[in-house]
Amino acid sequence: MMAFTVIQKGFAASVQDLGRTGYQRFGMIVGGVMDPPSAKLANWLVANPSSTAVIEYSFMGPTVLFTEDTLFAITGAECRPKLDNRAVGIGRPLLAREGQILSIGGLASGSRGYFAVAGGIDTDPWFNSRSTYERAKQGGFKGRPLMEQDRLPVGRPSSLAAGVMDDPVPEDGWFFSLRRSYQGVQTIRVTLDTLWPRFSAESRNKFLRSAYRVTASSDRMGYRLEGENLSLEHPLELYSEAVTNGSIQVPRSGQPIILLTDHQSTGGYPRIAQVAAVDLPLLSQLPPGSVLNFKKITVLQAEQLFLKQAERLELLQKRVTRKLESLRAGRH
Amino acid sequence: MKIEPFGELAVRVIFGDRIDPVIQQKINQFTAFFDRHPFGGFIEYVPAYTNVVFYYDPRQVIAYGKKDLPAQQQVVDYLLGLLERMAERKKQEKSRRTVHIPVCYGGDFGPDLREVADIHNLSVDEVIAKHSEPEYLVYMLGFAPGFPFLGGLPEELATPRRAAPRVKIAAGSVGIAGRQTGAYPLDSPGGWQIIGRTPLPLFTPDTDPPTLLMAGDLVKFDPITEQEYKRTKERR
Numbered sequence: 001m002m003a004f005t006v007i008q009k010g011f012a013a014s015v016q017d018l019g020r021t022g023y024q025r026f027g028m029i030v031g032g033v034m035d036p037p038s039a040k041l042a043n044w045l046v047a048n049p050s051s052t053a054v055i056e057y058s059f060m061g062p063t064v065l066f067t068e069d070t071l072f073a074i075t076g077a078e079c080r081p082k083l084d085n086r087a088v089g090i091g092r093p094l095l096a097r098e099g100q101i102l103s104i105g106g107l108a109s110g111s112r113g114y115f116a117v118a119g120g121i122d123t124d125p126w127f128n129s130r131s132t133y134e135r136a137k138q139g140g141f142k143g144r145p146l147m148e149q150d151r152l153p154v155g156r157p158s159s160l161a162a163g164v165m166d167d168p169v170p171e172d173g174w175f176f177s178l179r180r181s182y183q184g185v186q187t188i189r190v191t192l193d194t195l196w197p198r199f200s201a202e203s204r205n206k207f208l209r210s211a212y213r214v215t216a217s218s219d220r221m222g223y224r225l226e227g228e229n230l231s232l233e234h235p236l237e238l239y240s241e242a243v244t245n246g247s248i249q250v251p252r253s254g255q256p257i258i259l260l261t262d263h264q265s266t267g268g269y270p271r272i273a274q275v276a277a278v279d280l281p282l283l284s285q286l287p288p289g290s291v292l293n294f295k296k297i298t299v300l301q302a303e304q305l306f307l308k309q310a311e312r313l314e315l316l317q318k319r320v321t322r323k324l325e326s327l328r329a330g331r332h
Numbered sequence: 333m334k335i336e337p338f339g340e341l342a343v344r345v346i347f348g349d350r351i352d353p354v355i356q357q358k359i360n361q362f363t364a365f366f367d368r369h370p371f372g373g374f375i376e377y378v379p380a381y382t383n384v385v386f387y388y389d390p391r392q393v394i395a396y397g398k399k400d401l402p403a404q405q406q407v408v409d410y411l412l413g414l415l416e417r418m419a420e421r422k423k424q425e426k427s428r429r430t431v432h433i434p435v436c437y438g439g440d441f442g443p444d445l446r447e448v449a450d451i452h453n454l455s456v457d458e459v460i461a462k463h464s465e466p467e468y469l470v471y472m473l474g475f476a477p478g479f480p481f482l483g484g485l486p487e488e489l490a491t492p493r494r495a496a497p498r499v500k501i502a503a504g505s506v507g508i509a510g511r512q513t514g515a516y517p518l519d520s521p522g523g524w525q526i527i528g529r530t531p532l533p534l535f536t537p538d539t540d541p542p543t544l545l546m547a548g549d550l551v552k553f554d555p556i557t558e559q560e561y562k563r564t565k566e567r568r
Contacts, residue, residue, distance in 0.1 A: 024376055025472075026478065026541050027473040027479050135476065136537065240381065240472065241344075241383055242380055244342060247339075266475065
């Protein structure tokens, strides 16, 4: 069985795939990667299906020792990875030889990175997913973030990946990127929640016209924001109900919280708006201190943006696959 | 009944505006009917006190359905149709399942039992008798895997949360918070008044579904002794 060993654990590195859907009604979270387009790109670069498990890390990537020849790729936040002290690029497939050490290092821009290997991280699935569910101590690698000496099982590479692995991937400078910028004030598009009219006119105005800052109390469960206080016009008795990725809750403090990937399945705070799904991957990459503006769009616009983004990603997947096929063809 | 958008990837089907066993029953009937008639692109539903949210993938909805109509419109139309079809059918009262949960009240397992009794001018035994008498309804699961939101706590046992929350409440702990009662599936921090503990796991990661309870179940707490608690725990 193929595997690699963790030498340095980095920060909050864990096994994730596209999440565990179908069990929220039992109180379970969906979880999964915070930035699905970046994780999918990492998988495509090593000829894996989109939903293959990868390692997600935050702020500081792990260092790993390859115990066999392995095709891998790094995407997401900018970093300066080294393979045996030789700088290597991100956004492209790379071949590590048995015994080589990859150190991903600190993240420069963006706050989440992805490390994919051909064949995928092959831990036992739990309820159809390999995503780590830390609170339940299930899924991923022993239900917890990675630690030094963990030996992560790797699945069988696809035939396309195996073809590319025959020789070292040429270092000719090409790479694939999602072309995002995490600098400056970010505009996050939102649809209004049905409770929107119940917020005071002043709060509604402030929400759309003032800036909010991502605070340090932000993690995979959600981002706590800092800015103008928001409040309901009159107190409301609300019952717990389903909440989702991107729901913007306003607790009594008045400072909004955006729920993200590891959010609980239900919540009881009033929601003012919902982040458009198309902007969630970018939002999930913003480090503490980032400044946001919210821009109102309709649900129909949000759906159209979602469909367009899916089409763009499909095109990117095709381009990546064509590139891998040309690499393989060049060898035979 | 009405259907509202919940972002562009979900809709909320609303059955009422209060905590009511009749509303819960309607939601249960609808989700059971839906299980037999799902739509292409459906991902999952999450029932709560007054409504149920349906999550879907717009690409799949359009791929399986109409190409020229927004996915959300198609989902809303489909669910409205399903609601109508269900209304036309003869009412089938689905009988509820009663789950008995043994609880060892007081002692180390229920450090707040005495305080709860004192607050209500009751004896410890009276609190136990009153808490274990009703059949509670599981309105929904949420907060943590297998955590039940129960309705039916006798008014006279309603107790405010502890002023200082505990850092760790053991899995299985049974508690009261305001007008709610429930049991913790996992070790968690929390401010509930803890009156006892069950040896039964509420979160069962090796079975499908991974929880002891489901929305719509009835729960009866059965008082047991510490010895019975230990025996049940050892058998598992």
